C-alpha cells in the first residue's frame with residue numbers, strides 16, 4: 001500500500017434499518033478517512049451507531065448506500081468471496097470480549113488466522129511468538145484462555161488481530177471489559193503495537209481519557225461525523 005493510500009475510506013455511507021412501518025436512518029451521508037499510521041478514536045453516545053459503522057468498515061455488513069475502500073480498493077462491488085478474503089487478510093478485529101477459542105493455547109489462538117490465511121505453520125508460530133512476546137506474554141504461550149487473566153486474554157486477542165499484518169485494525173471497546181488500571185495498560189500497548197506496525201486503526205470507545213491519547217477523535221452525532 002502506498003503511504004498516501006488511506007487504510008480506510010468511507011464515502012457517502014448510509015445505513016438504515018426497517019423500524020415498524022418506518023425506517024431508522026443510523027447514518028445518511030457519512031464520510032471518514034483513516035490513514036496508515038493513524039489511530040482514530042470513534043466516540044458517540046450509546047446507540048449513535050459506532051458498532052454499525054465498524055461492521056460496515058469491516059465488510060461484515062453492507063451500507064444501504066455509499067462506498068467502502070480498504071487500502072484503496074473499492075469493496076462495495078465485490079462478491080462475498082472477495083470480501084471475505086479482504087476481511088481475513090487485510091483487516092484485524094478486536095472486540096470487547098476476547099472470543100478466544102477456549103480449547104487452544106494462547107500461541108495457537110494467534111496462529112489460527114494465519115493458518116486459515118495460508119501461512120505455513122513455522123512462520124505462523126514465529127509471528128505469534130513475536131507478537132505475544134512484544135505484549136509481555138512469553139511465559140504464557142502455552143496457557144489456555146481460562147488460565148489467563150482478563151488483561152492477558154485481551155492481549156492475546158490483540159496479537160491475534162495483528163497476526164496477519166492487516167492494513168486496518170477495527171476495535172470495538174477493546175478494553176471495555178477490564179478494570180481501569182489494566183484497561184489503561186492494555187490500551188497503551190495496543191496503541192504502541194499499532195504504531196510500530198504502521199497500520200491505520202479505528203477504535204470505538206466510551207472512554208474519553210483513552211480517546212484523547214489517539215491521533216484524532218471522530219464523534220458520531222445524528223448520523224454524521226462531527227469532529
Ligand SMILES: Nc1ncnc2c1ncn2[C@@H]1O[C@H](COP(=O)(O)OP(=O)(O)OP(=O)(O)O)[C@@H](O)[C@H]1O
Pocket residue numbers: 017018024026044045046047048049050051052053
Ligand atoms: N440489526 C439491526 N436492526 C435494527 N436496528 C438496529 C440493528 N443494529 C443496530 N440497530 C440500531 O442502530 C442504532 C445504532 O446501533 P449501534 O449498535 O451501532 O450503536 P452504538 O453506538 O455502537 O451503541 P453502544 O455504544 O450502546 O454499543 C441503534 O439505534 C440500534 O438500535
